[in-house]
Amino acid sequence: xxxxxxxTLADMLAARDCRQPLDSGIFDYFIFxxxxxxxxxxxALVALLRDRQAVGSSPDPHDCIDPDxxxxxxxxxxxxxxxxxxxxxxxxxxxxxLVHGYDYPAPRAGQPWLAVPFTAKGxxxxxxxxxxxxILRHLVDxxxxxxxxxxxxxxxxxxxxxxxxVDGRWNDELHPQEAxxxxxxxxxxxxxxTAPVA
Numbered sequence: 001x002x003x004x005x006x007x008t009l010a011d012m013l014a015a016r017d018c019r020q021p022l023d024s025g026i027f028d029y030f031i032f033x034x035x036x037x038x039x040x041x042x043x044a045l046v047a048l049l050r051d052r053q054a055v056g057s058s059p060d061p062h063d064c065i066d067p068d069x070x071x072x073x074x075x076x077x078x079x080x081x082x083x084x085x086x087x088x089x090x091x092x093x094x095x096x097x098l099v100h101g102y103d104y105p106a107p108r109a110g111q112p113w114l115a116v117p118f119t120a121k122g123x124x125x126x127x128x129x130x131x132x133x134x135i136l137r138h139l140v141d142x143x144x145x146x147x148x149x150x151x152x153x154x155x156x157x158x159x160x161x162x163x164x165x166v167d168g169r170w171n172d173e174l175h176p177q178e179a180x181x182x183x184x185x186x187x188x189x190x191x192x193x194t195a196p197v198a
Contacts (some may be wrong), residue, residue: 022091029192030088031098035077039139040105041113041174048073048139052122061134070142078146085154097157098191099150101143103166103184104136105174114173160187 022030038044048069055064081099088097107114109125118125118132125132140163151157162184169180176184 022088022095025092025094027092027095029098030095031188032084032088033100034084035081035143036102036174038077039073039143040102040136042117044073045114045117046120049117049121049123049135052124052128059131059134061131061138064131064135065138070139074142074146077143078150081147081150082153085150085157089154089156095156096191097154098160098188099147099157100160100162100187101147102140102174103162103164103176104133104140106136106168106170107132108170108173111173158191160191162187 039048048065050064050066052064058064085097088095105114107118107125109115114136115125118128123132144159144161144163147159151159165183165187166176166180169177171177
């Protein structure tokens with residue numbers, strides 16, 4: 001494990017902390033988790049959201065997102081994931097890279113990743129609850145679409161679908177409770193049947 005909380009994908013690319021373990025040649029699987037902070041939180045989410053007043057009465061989550069901002073964010077993520085996939089293959093041709101696009105999160109009043117950005121853009125966490133959930137589903141699905149595109153270009157990359165696994169069992173807006181974490185881990189274990197348990 002070489003991750004650091006709060007890192008953006010650009011931070012991970014700059015540090016490339018995973019390269020030394022991969023260079024050892026002793027691992028069969030590499031689980032990579034990155035990009036959530038580039039789409040699902042804080043200033044990144046503020047940049048993607050349109051003002052609630054500008055959306056009007058539309059129930060369509062697509063109308064709530066700046067399409068150019070989302071396209072740029074997704075293209076940048078795709079480029080960075082492509083770089084990481086190529087770097088992993090260069091380090092160890094036998095490694096399978098497992099990636100994921102997170103589960104559908106839920107904002108909680110006063111918390112910084114989702115609630116504060118939505119509130120800052122004029123959304124009411126109660127009155128707009130269903131619309132906000134649809135927006136977050138749209139963003140998470142866009143992330144998975146990006147990952148599937150990357151996996152389609154790299155045979156050693158597999159996408160692990162974690163959507164609808166947490167099922168409301170959140171510690172906060174983005175981090176699952178222990179029981180949910182066990183279920184999420186099982187999704188990865190299913191892809192690693194030959195991996196030794198350390």
